[in-house]
């Protein structure tokens with residue numbers, strides 16, 4: 001954009017208004033005079049109407065399908081696709097074909113072929129496609145990338161990375177109907193950890209070549225000694241850290257449906273089929289090796305990392321916003337300040353929404369993650385899952401071919 005030029009008012013639509021759609025819309029709407037939430041697509045009528053009312057969306061711009069949106073609203077500047085992952089490919093491709101720039105939430109799609117179709121459609125139409133890897137905008141990860149890229153650690157040799165959840169968060173993944181089945185998600189690693197895979201890809205800055213992985217659901221399985229629903233009658237209720245009555249019982253329902261839809265089903269009987277622990281190893285083209293573990297139930301929710309370089313080691317804890325570098329020569333610990341982590345997802349959400357608006361203003365201002373980065377994370381995440389399923393080392397070139405971009 002020319003210096004001094006007036007920024008356009010962007011008319012945005014949101015497709016799918018669960019917690020994520022609502023959150024991104026509120027952030028975009030903060031840019032008053034620059035962005036307006038002009039239309040909504042949501043099949044659940046009560047949610048559509050609550051969202052429409054909050055953002056003053058006229059009745060004739062509230063739809064239950066994206067096809068209705070595209071046939072009635074020809075003047076859209078962009079769309080947030082925040083519906084469930086199984087809808088992403090169809091919605092994103094049809095919006096791109098209609099010429100509407102797309103912000104597509106992660107993961108891009110259920111499988112590599114679908115993600116490849118989205119990237120191919122963006123290429124063929126020339127329409128902008130941003131992927132919602134907000135962690136690249138999190139001050140903590142921005143600082144991490146800066147330290148690695150500036151050579152503070154010397155040459156990177158290996159990375160240990162853990163994603164650790166608190167019991168309450170894991171319980172949501174057992175209970176939430178959008179999040180507890182492989183058929184709905186692709187895989188737990190794809191849904192939850194494609195963020196981590198993307199950040200690791202970004203830090204290593206080379207293609208991942210091969211992966212191996214072990215994992216299973218070995219603990220959160222049906223127990224004959226407890227009932228299917230949380231209740232006072234459950235013999236373990238008093239000491240159960242996953243009790244739905246304890247976690248959500250007295251909370252007000254929230255309009256995004258996240259709490260309201262959360263069944264009070266026991267975490268052992270939820271029917272969820274996602275792994276409850278998983279560890280992977282990855283090898284990159286530049287020789288860097290990575291150990292990655294998903295730890296669903298831990299005392300302190302965070303991403304933890306240990307990055308070993310030829311000249312220093314870096315230790316990080318994302319929740320504490322803490323990065324420490326240990327140079328071997330001086331033996332001193334250097335505490336690095338990532339800066340304030342305010343705003344959704346430790347400061348990541350405001351940044352990624354602003355990047356979308358900036359890209360709408362100026363097509364040369366590329367965001368940090370487009371379809372290219374989204375697809376690469378899909379390939380690595382799906383490769384890890386395949387390696388776990390088939391108990392073998394997966395060469396990722398096997399999978400790159402199925403993207404057909």
Ligand SMILES: NC(=O)c1ccc[n+]([C@@H]2O[C@H](COP(=O)([O-])OP(=O)(O)OC[C@H]3O[C@@H](n4cnc5c(N)ncnc54)[C@H](O)[C@@H]3O)[C@@H](O)[C@H]2O)c1
Nearest residue numbers: 015016017018019020021042082083084085087105106178
């Ligand atoms: N980047 C992040 O940090 C982050 C955080 C949370 C969720 N997400 C992603 O955002 C997406 C949505 O997550 P959520 O937690 O809001 O899920 P959700 O299930 O709570 O909400 C999804 C909404 O989409 C609606 N929907 C379903 N099919 C639709 C269709 N065909 N058209 C329009 N709407 C449809 C549902 O009715 C629901 O209201 C997922 O892909 C998730 O992985 C990203």
